[in-house]
Amino acid sequence: MxxxxxxxxxxxxxxxxxxxxxxxxxxxxxxxxxxxxxxxxxxxxxxxxxxxxxxxxxxxxxxxxxxxxxxxxxxLEFTSLDAMSDAEHPSMPGADGGIRFQQLADALAEALEELPLKCRQVYVMCRLEGWSHSEIAREMGLSRSMVEKYMTRSVRHINVRLQNHGPY
Missing domain, CATH: 1.10.8 (Helicase, Ruva Protein; domain 3)
Structure with missing residues:
Protein backbone atom coordinates (compact mmCIF):
# COMPACT_ATOMS: atom_id res chain seq x y z
CA MET A 1 0.00 0.00 0.00
CA LEU A 76 38.36 31.54 -21.87
CA GLU A 77 37.04 32.15 -25.37
CA PHE A 78 39.45 31.23 -28.10
CA THR A 79 39.52 30.91 -31.84
CA SER A 80 40.82 27.74 -33.39
CA LEU A 81 43.62 28.06 -35.93
CA ASP A 82 41.34 26.51 -38.57
CA ALA A 83 38.86 29.37 -38.16
CA MET A 84 41.53 32.05 -38.62
CA SER A 85 42.53 33.53 -41.95
CA ASP A 86 46.14 33.10 -43.06
CA ALA A 87 46.89 36.71 -42.15
CA GLU A 88 45.66 36.16 -38.58
CA HIS A 89 47.78 33.08 -37.88
CA PRO A 90 50.45 33.69 -35.28
CA SER A 91 53.87 33.71 -36.81
CA MET A 92 57.40 33.89 -35.51
CA PRO A 93 59.70 36.22 -37.38
CA GLY A 94 63.25 35.20 -38.07
CA ALA A 95 65.14 32.28 -39.50
CA ASP A 96 64.93 30.23 -36.30
CA GLY A 97 61.11 30.34 -36.12
CA GLY A 98 60.81 26.66 -37.03
CA ILE A 99 63.24 25.64 -34.31
CA ARG A 100 61.43 27.73 -31.71
CA PHE A 101 58.10 26.26 -32.80
CA GLN A 102 59.46 22.72 -32.45
CA GLN A 103 60.85 23.52 -28.99
CA LEU A 104 57.46 24.92 -27.95
CA ALA A 105 55.64 21.89 -29.36
CA ASP A 106 58.00 19.53 -27.52
CA ALA A 107 57.58 21.48 -24.26
CA LEU A 108 53.78 21.36 -24.65
CA ALA A 109 53.85 17.61 -25.26
CA GLU A 110 56.04 17.13 -22.19
CA ALA A 111 53.77 19.33 -20.05
CA LEU A 112 50.71 17.38 -21.21
CA GLU A 113 52.39 14.08 -20.32
CA GLU A 114 52.96 15.34 -16.76
CA LEU A 115 49.23 15.92 -16.24
CA PRO A 116 46.88 13.30 -14.79
CA LEU A 117 45.01 11.40 -17.52
CA LYS A 118 41.63 13.15 -17.11
CA CYS A 119 43.19 16.62 -17.06
CA ARG A 120 45.11 15.77 -20.22
CA GLN A 121 42.02 14.38 -21.94
CA VAL A 122 39.93 17.45 -21.05
CA TYR A 123 42.66 19.83 -22.25
CA VAL A 124 43.12 18.02 -25.55
CA MET A 125 39.39 17.74 -26.21
CA CYS A 126 38.78 21.41 -25.38
CA ARG A 127 41.81 23.26 -26.68
CA LEU A 128 43.01 21.03 -29.49
CA GLU A 129 39.78 19.43 -30.73
CA GLY A 130 37.40 22.34 -29.99
CA TRP A 131 34.84 20.54 -27.81
CA SER A 132 32.71 22.58 -25.40
CA HIS A 133 32.79 21.88 -21.67
CA SER A 134 29.24 20.47 -21.84
CA GLU A 135 30.17 18.11 -24.68
CA ILE A 136 33.25 16.91 -22.79
CA ALA A 137 31.20 16.37 -19.62
CA ARG A 138 28.68 14.22 -21.49
CA GLU A 139 31.37 12.23 -23.32
CA MET A 140 33.45 11.54 -20.19
CA GLY A 141 30.52 11.08 -17.80
CA LEU A 142 31.56 14.02 -15.60
CA SER A 143 29.80 17.11 -14.33
CA ARG A 144 30.53 20.31 -16.19
CA SER A 145 31.98 21.70 -12.98
CA MET A 146 34.51 18.86 -12.85
CA VAL A 147 35.46 19.45 -16.49
CA GLU A 148 36.08 23.12 -15.68
CA LYS A 149 38.23 22.15 -12.68
CA TYR A 150 40.30 19.76 -14.81
CA MET A 151 40.65 22.45 -17.48
CA THR A 152 41.74 25.10 -14.97
CA ARG A 153 44.30 22.74 -13.47
CA SER A 154 45.64 21.88 -16.93
CA VAL A 155 45.91 25.49 -18.08
CA ARG A 156 47.71 26.53 -14.90
CA HIS A 157 50.18 23.67 -15.22
CA ILE A 158 50.86 24.33 -18.89
CA ASN A 159 51.26 28.09 -18.30
CA VAL A 160 53.90 27.41 -15.65
CA ARG A 161 55.72 24.86 -17.78
CA LEU A 162 55.72 27.06 -20.90
CA GLN A 163 56.53 30.39 -19.26
CA ASN A 164 60.08 30.31 -20.67
CA HIS A 165 58.73 29.96 -24.21
CA GLY A 166 57.20 33.45 -24.40
CA PRO A 167 57.66 35.87 -27.30
CA TYR A 168 61.27 36.34 -28.37
Whole structure:
Protein backbone atom coordinates (compact mmCIF):
# COMPACT_ATOMS: atom_id res chain seq x y z
CA MET A 1 0.00 0.00 0.00
CA UNK A 2 1.49 3.36 -0.99
CA UNK A 3 2.35 5.91 1.64
CA UNK A 4 0.09 8.90 2.00
CA UNK A 5 1.49 11.95 0.27
CA UNK A 6 2.31 14.83 2.58
CA UNK A 7 4.05 18.10 1.87
CA UNK A 8 7.74 18.02 2.72
CA UNK A 9 8.97 20.76 4.99
CA UNK A 10 12.71 20.13 4.79
CA UNK A 11 15.33 21.32 2.29
CA UNK A 12 14.59 18.37 0.01
CA UNK A 13 11.15 19.81 -0.82
CA UNK A 14 12.83 23.01 -2.02
CA UNK A 15 15.34 20.98 -3.99
CA UNK A 16 12.52 19.11 -5.76
CA UNK A 17 10.75 22.39 -6.53
CA UNK A 18 13.83 24.17 -7.87
CA UNK A 19 15.19 21.24 -9.86
CA UNK A 20 11.73 20.78 -11.36
CA UNK A 21 11.80 24.40 -12.45
CA UNK A 22 15.17 23.87 -14.17
CA UNK A 23 13.94 20.72 -15.88
CA UNK A 24 10.86 22.48 -17.24
CA UNK A 25 13.00 25.36 -18.46
CA UNK A 26 14.33 25.21 -21.97
CA UNK A 27 17.72 26.75 -22.58
CA UNK A 28 20.64 25.69 -20.39
CA UNK A 29 18.65 23.22 -18.34
CA UNK A 30 21.60 20.85 -17.93
CA UNK A 31 23.76 23.69 -16.68
CA UNK A 32 21.05 24.66 -14.20
CA UNK A 33 20.79 21.11 -12.93
CA UNK A 34 24.59 20.84 -12.55
CA UNK A 35 24.69 24.17 -10.70
CA UNK A 36 21.87 23.03 -8.39
CA UNK A 37 23.66 19.75 -7.66
CA UNK A 38 26.89 21.59 -6.84
CA UNK A 39 25.00 23.99 -4.57
CA UNK A 40 23.29 21.17 -2.69
CA UNK A 41 26.58 19.31 -2.36
CA UNK A 42 28.16 22.42 -0.82
CA UNK A 43 25.17 22.80 1.46
CA UNK A 44 25.37 19.19 2.64
CA UNK A 45 29.12 19.36 3.17
CA UNK A 46 28.77 22.58 5.16
CA UNK A 47 25.89 21.31 7.28
CA UNK A 48 22.25 21.92 6.44
CA UNK A 49 21.44 23.01 10.00
CA UNK A 50 23.59 26.12 9.69
CA UNK A 51 21.39 27.51 6.88
CA UNK A 52 18.38 29.57 7.95
CA UNK A 53 16.55 29.56 4.60
CA UNK A 54 17.53 26.51 2.50
CA UNK A 55 15.31 27.51 -0.42
CA UNK A 56 16.89 30.95 -0.72
CA UNK A 57 20.35 29.44 -0.28
CA UNK A 58 19.78 26.91 -3.07
CA UNK A 59 18.22 29.44 -5.44
CA UNK A 60 20.96 32.04 -4.90
CA UNK A 61 23.76 29.46 -4.91
CA UNK A 62 22.54 28.01 -8.21
CA UNK A 63 22.23 31.45 -9.74
CA UNK A 64 25.72 32.44 -8.56
CA UNK A 65 27.25 29.25 -9.97
CA UNK A 66 25.61 29.82 -13.35
CA UNK A 67 26.92 33.39 -13.44
CA UNK A 68 30.41 32.18 -12.53
CA UNK A 69 30.32 29.52 -15.26
CA UNK A 70 29.13 32.09 -17.79
CA UNK A 71 31.98 34.44 -16.88
CA UNK A 72 34.47 31.56 -16.96
CA UNK A 73 33.39 30.43 -20.42
CA UNK A 74 33.48 33.98 -21.79
CA UNK A 75 36.90 34.65 -20.25
CA LEU A 76 38.36 31.54 -21.87
CA GLU A 77 37.04 32.15 -25.37
CA PHE A 78 39.45 31.23 -28.10
CA THR A 79 39.52 30.91 -31.84
CA SER A 80 40.82 27.74 -33.39
CA LEU A 81 43.62 28.06 -35.93
CA ASP A 82 41.34 26.51 -38.57
CA ALA A 83 38.86 29.37 -38.16
CA MET A 84 41.53 32.05 -38.62
CA SER A 85 42.53 33.53 -41.95
CA ASP A 86 46.14 33.10 -43.06
CA ALA A 87 46.89 36.71 -42.15
CA GLU A 88 45.66 36.16 -38.58
CA HIS A 89 47.78 33.08 -37.88
CA PRO A 90 50.45 33.69 -35.28
CA SER A 91 53.87 33.71 -36.81
CA MET A 92 57.40 33.89 -35.51
CA PRO A 93 59.70 36.22 -37.38
CA GLY A 94 63.25 35.20 -38.07
CA ALA A 95 65.14 32.28 -39.50
CA ASP A 96 64.93 30.23 -36.30
CA GLY A 97 61.11 30.34 -36.12
CA GLY A 98 60.81 26.66 -37.03
CA ILE A 99 63.24 25.64 -34.31
CA ARG A 100 61.43 27.73 -31.71
CA PHE A 101 58.10 26.26 -32.80
CA GLN A 102 59.46 22.72 -32.45
CA GLN A 103 60.85 23.52 -28.99
CA LEU A 104 57.46 24.92 -27.95
CA ALA A 105 55.64 21.89 -29.36
CA ASP A 106 58.00 19.53 -27.52
CA ALA A 107 57.58 21.48 -24.26
CA LEU A 108 53.78 21.36 -24.65
CA ALA A 109 53.85 17.61 -25.26
CA GLU A 110 56.04 17.13 -22.19
CA ALA A 111 53.77 19.33 -20.05
CA LEU A 112 50.71 17.38 -21.21
CA GLU A 113 52.39 14.08 -20.32
CA GLU A 114 52.96 15.34 -16.76
CA LEU A 115 49.23 15.92 -16.24
CA PRO A 116 46.88 13.30 -14.79
CA LEU A 117 45.01 11.40 -17.52
CA LYS A 118 41.63 13.15 -17.11
CA CYS A 119 43.19 16.62 -17.06
CA ARG A 120 45.11 15.77 -20.22
CA GLN A 121 42.02 14.38 -21.94
CA VAL A 122 39.93 17.45 -21.05
CA TYR A 123 42.66 19.83 -22.25
CA VAL A 124 43.12 18.02 -25.55
CA MET A 125 39.39 17.74 -26.21
CA CYS A 126 38.78 21.41 -25.38
CA ARG A 127 41.81 23.26 -26.68
CA LEU A 128 43.01 21.03 -29.49
CA GLU A 129 39.78 19.43 -30.73
CA GLY A 130 37.40 22.34 -29.99
CA TRP A 131 34.84 20.54 -27.81
CA SER A 132 32.71 22.58 -25.40
CA HIS A 133 32.79 21.88 -21.67
CA SER A 134 29.24 20.47 -21.84
CA GLU A 135 30.17 18.11 -24.68
CA ILE A 136 33.25 16.91 -22.79
CA ALA A 137 31.20 16.37 -19.62
CA ARG A 138 28.68 14.22 -21.49
CA GLU A 139 31.37 12.23 -23.32
CA MET A 140 33.45 11.54 -20.19
CA GLY A 141 30.52 11.08 -17.80
CA LEU A 142 31.56 14.02 -15.60
CA SER A 143 29.80 17.11 -14.33
CA ARG A 144 30.53 20.31 -16.19
CA SER A 145 31.98 21.70 -12.98
CA MET A 146 34.51 18.86 -12.85
CA VAL A 147 35.46 19.45 -16.49
CA GLU A 148 36.08 23.12 -15.68
CA LYS A 149 38.23 22.15 -12.68
CA TYR A 150 40.30 19.76 -14.81
CA MET A 151 40.65 22.45 -17.48
CA THR A 152 41.74 25.10 -14.97
CA ARG A 153 44.30 22.74 -13.47
CA SER A 154 45.64 21.88 -16.93
CA VAL A 155 45.91 25.49 -18.08
CA ARG A 156 47.71 26.53 -14.90
CA HIS A 157 50.18 23.67 -15.22
CA ILE A 158 50.86 24.33 -18.89
CA ASN A 159 51.26 28.09 -18.30
CA VAL A 160 53.90 27.41 -15.65
CA ARG A 161 55.72 24.86 -17.78
CA LEU A 162 55.72 27.06 -20.90
CA GLN A 163 56.53 30.39 -19.26
CA ASN A 164 60.08 30.31 -20.67
CA HIS A 165 58.73 29.96 -24.21
CA GLY A 166 57.20 33.45 -24.40
CA PRO A 167 57.66 35.87 -27.30
CA TYR A 168 61.27 36.34 -28.37
Missing amino acids: PRAAYPRKDWLAHYAELIGRWRRGGRGREDGEDAMHDTVLGMLEGGVGAICDPRAYMARGTSNRLISWHRHVNA
